[in-house]
Amino acid sequence: PLLKAGPTPDRFLPQIPKWPRQGLNSQPWHASDKVGFSPRKLVLKYILSGTSNANFTCNTSKESSLSNYLYVFILAQLLLGVGGTPLYTLGTAFIDDSVPKHKSSLYIGIGYAMSLLGPALGYVLGGQLLNIYIDVPLQTSTEIDPDDPRWLGAWWIAFLLCCFGTWLLIIPFSCFPKHLPGTAKVQSEKISEAHDDGSEAFVEDRNIGKNFKDFPVILLKNPVLMCLIVAASTEALVATGFATFLPKFIENQFGQSSSYSATLGGIILIPGAALGQVISGILVSKYKLDCKNIIKFILGTCSVALLLNTVFMFSKCGNEPFAGVSETYNGTGKLQNLTAPCNANCNCLRSFYYPVCGRDEVQYFSPCFAGCTSFTVQKRKKTYQNCSCIGMPKRLPDSEEVPFEALAGKCRTQCTFLPLFLGFFFFAVVFTFMAVTPTTVAIFRCVPDKQRSFALGVQSVFLRLVGTIPGPILFGVAIDSTCTLWDVNKCDIKGACWVYDNSKMAYMLIGISAACKVITILFIITAFCLYKPPPDNSATLQKDAEMVSAVHM
Numbered sequence: 001p002l003l004k005a006g007p008t009p010d011r012f013l014p015q016i017p018k019w020p021r022q023g024l025n026s027q028p029w030h031a032s033d034k035v036g037f038s039p040r041k042l043v044l045k046y047i048l049s050g051t052s053n054a055n056f057t058c059n060t061s062k063e064s065s066l067s068n069y070l071y072v073f074i075l076a077q078l079l080l081g082v083g084g085t086p087l088y089t090l091g092t093a094f095i096d097d098s099v100p101k102h103k104s105s106l107y108i109g110i111g112y113a114m115s116l117l118g119p120a121l122g123y124v125l126g127g128q129l130l131n132i133y134i135d136v137p138l139q140t141s142t143e144i145d146p147d148d149p150r151w152l153g154a155w156w157i158a159f160l161l162c163c164f165g166t167w168l169l170i171i172p173f174s175c176f177p178k179h180l181p182g183t184a185k186v187q188s189e190k191i192s193e194a195h196d197d198g199s200e201a202f203v204e205d206r207n208i209g210k211n212f213k214d215f216p217v218i219l220l221k222n223p224v225l226m227c228l229i230v231a232a233s234t235e236a237l238v239a240t241g242f243a244t245f246l247p248k249f250i251e252n253q254f255g256q257s258s259s260y261s262a263t264l265g266g267i268i269l270i271p272g273a274a275l276g277q278v279i280s281g282i283l284v285s286k287y288k289l290d291c292k293n294i295i296k297f298i299l300g301t302c303s304v305a306l307l308l309n310t311v312f313m314f315s316k317c318g319n320e321p322f323a324g325v326s327e328t329y330n331g332t333g334k335l336q337n338l339t340a341p342c343n344a345n346c347n348c349l350r351s352f353y354y355p356v357c358g359r360d361e362v363q364y365f366s367p368c369f370a371g372c373t374s375f376t377v378q379k380r381k382k383t384y385q386n387c388s389c390i391g392m393p394k395r396l397p398d399s400e401e402v403p404f405e406a407l408a409g410k411c412r413t414q415c416t417f418l419p420l421f422l423g424f425f426f427f428a429v430v431f432t433f434m435a436v437t438p439t440t441v442a443i444f445r446c447v448p449d450k451q452r453s454f455a456l457g458v459q460s461v462f463l464r465l466v467g468t469i470p471g472p473i474l475f476g477v478a479i480d481s482t483c484t485l486w487d488v489n490k491c492d493i494k495g496a497c498w499v500y501d502n503s504k505m506a507y508m509l510i511g512i513s514a515a516c517k518v519i520t521i522l523f524i525i526t527a528f529c530l531y532k533p534p535p536d537n538s539a540t541l542q543k544d545a546e547m548v549s550a551v552h553m
């Protein structure tokens with residue numbers, strides 16, 4: 001092991017390398033935030049009694065060059081958007097052109113569901129890859145495991161696999177013709193349901209939609225289209241926010257590991273989204289809903305999803321006791337202060353987060369803040385003894401003894417709401433995504449046939465500007481506002497959040513979700529009230545129904 005037990009405080013000195021032992025005395029040990037990676041082993045740099053801090057100076061003007069890699073990720077995301085967007089605009093319009101109107105929603109639903117297969121594999125595979133150390137050659141020599149808060153998984157492997165798979169699809173995509181066989185016949189049988197406010201004749205006469213300058217004209221002449229787009233954008237804001245931060249919510253709310261939380265998030269989000277889109281496509285296709293009834297269908301699914309999102313209020317979990325944050329040190333010390341009389345002379349550092357769970361079922365920031373002076377290692381698991389800040393067990397009789405005073409890692413959560421939350425949230429995802437395919441079909445129906453691809457392009461722009469871009473940012477800011485314990489290094493620079501207020505986090509997420517759902521419902525109601533079918537459309541549909549009834553008779 002990296003640290004070996006011994007009869008004296010020397011046990012806390014690193015074996016690789018050895019630092020001078022000035023001022024050792026018999027005080028409890030503490031660790032700094034210096035976590036380095038040697039070519040052979042992970043080295044944790046321990047400082048004894050604070051003597052090494054005397055030679056440490058902060059240089060705020062010196063910044064790490066690693067921050068420049070942020071621009072590489074931004075460029076990568078830009079290229080992903082350029083390459084992927086045409087598949088959802090031109091590709092969806094291609095499907096709608098090639099199949100009968102009443103089957104369009106079915107095929108679009110299947111197409112959207114298949115587009116979720118990649119994220120499904122990404123969640124599951126990514127969750128497993130997080131169990132592999134980021135520097136693969138150091139996997140066997142690293143002394144930390146995936147449960148350690150300092151663990152970094154091999155996230156980059158998935159990008160290499162996706163790159164290889166994308167290149168394999170170039171040849172089959174390039175073999176598709178401009179029009180599938182039978183497209184002309186399908187187009188001749190379709191009846192326009194474009195919103196009747198004079199926009200269709202206006203677009204046809206002036207051939208609007210061929211240039212980007214026609215962008216505002218189409219929006220101003222078709223308020224139904226604009227309402228549907230805004231409604232879809234607010235739904236996308238919620239969907240992308242949860243897709244990004246649901247694993248973090250599960251991890252902090254229910255005390256699960258990051259890899260297991262990511263896997264659970266994938267199991268809930270991806271099958272639920274795919275199922276919702278396929279079911280809605282089947283229902284719209286089976287009952288041959290027109291544009292007006294499709295908007296009604298969207299309104300119903302969004303209302304049910306709003307009710308199901310209240311699961312955050314009923315399945316939230318309180319925080320486990322944390323010494324110095326939500327709990328005092330056996331009645332001593334103050335809240336929001338990790339230092340107490342029992343560890344005041346330990347010179348502990350807040351820059352090294354290594355949580356331990358005491359026998360009193362209270363979590364401590366590190367063994368140093370728990371006042372521990374000795375430890376043993378069994379099967380790569382550390383147990384700590386002689387901890388001055390840890391009280392007696394709360395659930396055991398006084399006659400029974402616990403063979404340890406603290407265990408490495410966070411305390412096991414007492415919350416049992418995880419199955420309830422996953423079940424309700426799964427159906428919330430299903431009903432949320434049941435509105436996706438009908439919204440696309442409604443957009444196709446409420447605009448002239450020649451403008452369908454352009455309308456989807458406009459929708460794609462708004463989905464990004466209003467939904468998928470600000471969604472993760474808004475959720476991230478909301479979650480950060482619930483932080484109760486930040487990582488602060490020796491230069492007082494704030495880093496990641498270690499502890500969140502679980503109840504506040506749940507209320508923040510339900511607040512954002514409910515607000516967006518209400519906005520969605522209001523715009524859907526507005527679209528329903530404003531939509532006017534073509535004057536001859538109802539007569540044509542009635543005539544077709546009479547002909548079908550006569551044939552059956």
